[in-house]
Amino acid sequence: MREAHPGLPDFDYIRPANLAEASRFLAENPQTARPFMGGTDTFVRLRDGFWKETRYLVDVKNLDGRAEITFDPQNGLTVGAAVSMNQVVADARIRSHYPLLAQAAHRVASYQLRNRATLVGNLCNASPAGDTLGACLLFGGILRVHGVEGFRDQPLASFFQGPGQTALKPGDIVTSIRFPLPAPGSVGHYEKLGRNVLSDLAIVGVTALGHPDSSTASGYRFHLALASVGPVPLVFSDLLTQAPLTPEAVDEAAARAMEATRPIDDVRGSARYRKFMVRNLSRRALTRVWEGLRSGNRCE
């Protein structure tokens, strides 16, 4: 029988002087070296025996510029890879222009954990249950990645490839994530169902974002992202555009989201329960966004 928590194995802690050195080391040791930031996933995986080949942990959080948040009213927001969840939650620019991101970050674990856990680490970990994946996808996040061949941009839309699987290659280090300005008047809402209110991964997570759009029959455009109901987050774009908005239309959109999901049974919940929760939480999230659009409250 496998021990639940076998304990931390021996490893070497590597602190490179710069990005080039870090990427080179990671590329030269593809099976045995991993980058880390806050370590909240890394050390748990290592302790629990999931990463048996890992010999080197490469600390990339102290490299230049990694801990900065910048906002430009023309170009949007950039969050450095070492920025913690609590920094995201507290940042006045994020709360004002991307309140959905602050709301999602606030739902991650506990206050203490959010002091270490980073937004970019949550994305790179690529858990289908990650709380911030939906908001980052709906805001059109673009990762800045440094690899052995230099920098490149990686849209989040094509980043997630399966549980724990991403488009990153050996040597790649995400240095920041950039978000364009949201559509004017955008309103977002995150609904998370966990086994308890604090510190549990989502059984189902529903992120909704909407904005006024005079070119649609409803006068609005909505987007949904679902967590924990498939190997990667499921995104539904451009919902509720075709007819005037009614509670019945919202019900229908939520039911369609439910039908599109193929969740699995696991310790947190059955597939059947998850499907029903997708419908209920999608209906609730879309309704809250609709209410926000009518009242002008940016994060319902």
Ligand SMILES: Cc1cc2nc3c(=O)[nH]c(=O)nc-3n(C[C@H](O)[C@H](O)[C@H](O)COP(=O)(O)OP(=O)(O)OC[C@H]3O[C@@H](n4cnc5c(N)ncnc54)[C@H](O)[C@@H]3O)c2cc1C
């Ligand atoms: C008790 C507990 C409760 C939790 N609850 C929640 C929860 O409610 N919701 C939730 O979403 N998550 C939860 N988590 C998961 C975790 O806290 C997050 O995923 C966290 O945001 C990861 O950030 P980090 O900086 O700690 O990542 P790390 O552990 O440092 O790294 C995570 C992964 O990303 C890779 N990585 C990190 N940084 C980079 C980089 N710059 N470039 C390339 N790859 C990189 C690492 O190699 C590793 O595979 C919980 C974890 C624990 C231990």
